Amino acid sequence: MAVTLADVAAHAQVSSATVSRVLSGNYPVSEATRARVLRAVGELDYVVNGPASALAAATSDLVGILVNDIADPFFGIMAGAVQSEIAELHGTGAKLAVVCNTGGSPERELTYLTLLQRQRAAAVVVTGGAAEGADHAAAVAAKLGRLTDAGTRVVLCGRPPLPPRGDGEPAVTTLAFDNRGGARRLTEHLLTLGHRRIGYVTGPPDRTTTRHRLEGHRAALAAAGVPGAGAPAAAGTSAAERLTVHGRFDRASGYDATLELLRREPELTAVVAANDTIALGACAALRDQGLRIPADVSVAGFDDLPFSADAVPALTTVRLPLHEAGARAGRLATNREPAPPGGVATIRAELMVRASTAPPRDRG
Amino acid sequence: MAVTLADVAAHAQVSSATVSRVLSGNYPVSEATRARVLRAVGELDYVVNGPASALAAATSDLVGILVNDIADPFFGIMAGAVQSEIAELHGTGAKLAVVCNTGGSPERELTYLTLLQRQRAAAVVVTGGAAEGADHAAAVAAKLGRLTDAGTRVVLCGRPPLPPRGDGEPAVTTLAFDNRGGARRLTEHLLTLGHRRIGYVTGPPDRTTTRHRLEGHRAALAAAGVPGAGAPAAAGTSAAERLTVHGRFDRASGYDATLELLRREPELTAVVAANDTIALGACAALRDQGLRIPADVSVAGFDDLPFSADAVPALTTVRLPLHEAGARAGRLATNREPAPPGGVATIRAELMVRASTAPPRDRG
DNA sequence: CTGTTAGCGCCTTCAA
DNA sequence: TTGAAGGCGCTAACAG
Numbered sequence: 001m002a003v004t005l006a007d008v009a010a011h012a013q014v015s016s017a018t019v020s021r022v023l024s025g026n027y028p029v030s031e032a033t034r035a036r037v038l039r040a041v042g043e044l045d046y047v048v049n050g051p052a053s054a055l056a057a058a059t060s061d062l063v064g065i066l067v068n069d070i071a072d073p074f075f076g077i078m079a080g081a082v083q084s085e086i087a088e089l090h091g092t093g094a095k096l097a098v099v100c101n102t103g104g105s106p107e108r109e110l111t112y113l114t115l116l117q118r119q120r121a122a123a124v125v126v127t128g129g130a131a132e133g134a135d136h137a138a139a140v141a142a143k144l145g146r147l148t149d150a151g152t153r154v155v156l157c158g159r160p161p162l163p164p165r166g167d168g169e170p171a172v173t174t175l176a177f178d179n180r181g182g183a184r185r186l187t188e189h190l191l192t193l194g195h196r197r198i199g200y201v202t203g204p205p206d207r208t209t210t211r212h213r214l215e216g217h218r219a220a221l222a223a224a225g226v227p228g229a230g231a232p233a234a235a236g237t238s239a240a241e242r243l244t245v246h247g248r249f250d251r252a253s254g255y256d257a258t259l260e261l262l263r264r265e266p267e268l269t270a271v272v273a274a275n276d277t278i279a280l281g282a283c284a285a286l287r288d289q290g291l292r293i294p295a296d297v298s299v300a301g302f303d304d305l306p307f308s309a310d311a312v313p314a315l316t317t318v319r320l321p322l323h324e325a326g327a328r329a330g331r332l333a334t335n336r337e338p339a340p341p342g343g344v345a346t347i348r349a350e351l352m353v354r355a356s357t358a359p360p361r362d363r364g
Numbered sequence: 365m366a367v368t369l370a371d372v373a374a375h376a377q378v379s380s381a382t383v384s385r386v387l388s389g390n391y392p393v394s395e396a397t398r399a400r401v402l403r404a405v406g407e408l409d410y411v412v413n414g415p416a417s418a419l420a421a422a423t424s425d426l427v428g429i430l431v432n433d434i435a436d437p438f439f440g441i442m443a444g445a446v447q448s449e450i451a452e453l454h455g456t457g458a459k460l461a462v463v464c465n466t467g468g469s470p471e472r473e474l475t476y477l478t479l480l481q482r483q484r485a486a487a488v489v490v491t492g493g494a495a496e497g498a499d500h501a502a503a504v505a506a507k508l509g510r511l512t513d514a515g516t517r518v519v520l521c522g523r524p525p526l527p528p529r530g531d532g533e534p535a536v537t538t539l540a541f542d543n544r545g546g547a548r549r550l551t552e553h554l555l556t557l558g559h560r561r562i563g564y565v566t567g568p569p570d571r572t573t574t575r576h577r578l579e580g581h582r583a584a585l586a587a588a589g590v591p592g593a594g595a596p597a598a599a600g601t602s603a604a605e606r607l608t609v610h611g612r613f614d615r616a617s618g619y620d621a622t623l624e625l626l627r628r629e630p631e632l633t634a635v636v637a638a639n640d641t642i643a644l645g646a647c648a649a650l651r652d653q654g655l656r657i658p659a660d661v662s663v664a665g666f667d668d669l670p671f672s673a674d675a676v677p678a679l680t681t682v683r684l685p686l687h688e689a690g691a692r693a694g695r696l697a698t699n700r701e702p703a704p705p706g707g708v709a710t711i712r713a714e715l716m717v718r719a720s721t722a723p724p725r726d727r728g
Numbered sequence: 729c730t731g732t733t734a735g736c737g738c739c740t741t742c743a744a
Numbered sequence: 745t746t747g748a749a750g751g752c753g754c755t756a757a758c759a760g
Contacts, residue, residue, distance in 0.1 A: 002514055004753055015731045020755060027756095030729060045510070050482040051418035052753035055736050060415060062483075070447070070463065071440035080434045083465045087472065096479040098462035099434065101447045108451060115460040119414040119426075146409070150366055251674060284674050310615060310648050312676055368737060379747045384739060391740095394745060416737035419752050 081326025129209030182349025183216025254281025313355035445690025493573030546713025547580025618645025677719035
């Protein structure tokens with residue numbers, strides 16, 4: 001069928017071992033034979049059989065990148081950075097960096113992890129927040145543990161660290177985002193401007209990203225003594241709970257949730273969204289209700305995606321260095337950068353104050 | 365090291381052949397042994413060795429999806445659709461659909477294709493326009509031909525068909541976008557509104573998408589007898605050429621190009637962008653120049669990405685059914701849908717008239 | 729520096 | 745219905 005190593009060897013009149021050596025370039029070969037082999041490779045248009053080589057060498061050049069939503073630039077930016085960092089490895093170490101779209105589904109995440117394990121992937125980079133169900137979290141942690149045991153490098157990027165395993169060793173390298181801190185500073189900014197009736201529009205409740213950002217938001221509220229802003233866990237309908245609406249991490253959801261928020265609290269002076277995409281939906285909803293931003297209602301997002309600076313008005317948000325984080329994850333995954341102490345590094349989130357936030361119209 | 369088929373076989377007290385048969389499910393096995401094997405698999409936490417199985421079976425379950433820019437929703441939407449369509453295949457046919465980011469670089473495109481060929485990928489879906497250099501086009505066509513020869517299914521999605529090969533058989537299945545037709549209808553819309561001084565902001569000159577959309581635009585201009593709107597190939601600086609600015613397919617480029625356009629022709633009444641992202645940049649530039657949309661200048665885009673309907677004002681654009689096209693490509697790649705007659709289907713582009721276009725203020 | 733020789737783990741005839 | 749055995753194409757000792 002296809003051209004094999006043996007064909008090349010015959011054509012170049014050397015042994016297949018020699019061909020293998022010039023191709024992998026990890027062993028001395030005389031310049032003359034080397035040239036002869038390369039010419040044979042060219043003439044026969046030979047392409048290595050990846051599976052065979054992976055089997056024999058017990059390693060593969062596949063690197064998997066898991067994302068929750070490939071159509072979302074938040075993930076696209078990170079994945080692109082990981083991939084280009086890995087593609088940098090020219091020549092011998094050519095890796096196939098490959099992104100897998102889980103759609104945010106825990107099952108598919110596990111499925112992809114298994115598929116990658118089956119391929120004996122060299123590394124796996126898991127991006128974005130995790131689903132929180134105890135069972136699923138445990139299943140993922142177990143799967144990642146098995147991957148590392150099998151020699152696959154695992155890097156978490158934008159996801160909280162795994163619980164430590166029994167055997168001391170940090171299970172996987174983690175680049176965690178400071179979602180709590182960023183969210184807290186953002187809400188503090190609004191508080192400082194004088195806002196007190198602040199709505200919060202966020203994604204699915206059972207995601208780490210949702211929870212951490214919400215915790216930061218409420219921590220700021222509580223610290224400022226905003227009435228009723230109790231602990232999230234408190235039962236009943238505290239003011240904070242009444243002003244929090246969950247949905248999906250997309251624009252449509254942000255739109256609807258903002259309308260709901262307005263229904264619950266017409267006197268709202270600010271809306272904090274759990275990400276920029278939701279914030280855009282919130283802006284659209286407010287505008288459709290005849291409210292001006294920020295004159296009537298301030299709006300803030302999170303992530304600082306490229307479009308946020310271009311929105312009208314430009315969106316106040318929290319900047320996450322997605323590209324840098326992805327690139328670093330890529331280097332970590334390919335062993336070109338030492339793991340941070342303890343295996344975990346926290347990526348700082350930076351407040352970006354722009355035009356969509358201003359002091360409230362009426363002091364409450 | 366890892367658990368192997370043989371381990372499972374020993375544990376279940378059957379031959380490894382039997383285990384293999386149970387796992388691939390393509391051969392009769394008694395219910396009793398089947399259960400025993402499955403239990404052993406579970407107890408040992410066995411995961412198939414992909415490379416070994418690919419080597420022995422001479423097929424792999426990898427499906428590659430090539431995109432030009434993973435951070436661009438245009439590609440994200442298509443890739444996501446392809447991937448979810450392929451992930452549908454549960455159970456035995458579990459495929460690993462995987463996206464590769466070429467960054468629009470011809471070299472990286474070729475590199476990824478080779479990497480996928482090396483993995484003996486089951487299928488490859490190539491999305492988006494192609495780079496046009498004759499040498500590169502030939503290299504890609506040759507590579508795709510070799511892939512199909514090796515049994516890899518190749519589907520082009522949103523890319524013009526390959527030139528027919530000598531041997532009759534349509535080389536690869538193609539889902540082409542009607543970029544020319546869509547662009548033409550869009551410009552006709554502007555013409556109908558009364559615009560005559562229409563600027564065009566587009567991407568890199570050496571891309572099929574750029575060229576086809578530009579051709580459609582100019583065809584409309586020429587048909588309407590707009591002065592100077594000659595053939596694109598015409599030498600010198602026709603009016604059409606003077607009002608066309610090339611850049612990248614991103615917002616920043618759209619911003620800069622629009623400023624340049626305004627410099628060249630302050631009396632502009634409309635800006636047509638080669639895609640929605642560029643259009644957003646154009647809007648920002650116009651706004652920054654104190655021009656209102658559409659009162660002073662109309663703006664139109666292409667693709668109808670999700671954000672376009674939300675822009676202020678909502679963007680007039682040309683809708684491409686990206687999700688549907690991606691899903692269909694996924695089905696084609698997995699042989700779950702017959703190829704269109706002749707191997708090529710053209711995907712219709714639909715004009716979406718929204719708020720960003722209106723009659724020009726002064727009749728020219 | 730180069731050739732020889734075992735496997736890597738699985739699939740797949742061929743027998744039983 | 746099940747087992748035995750050869751080989752897929754390549755790599756990695758081990759000799760020479």
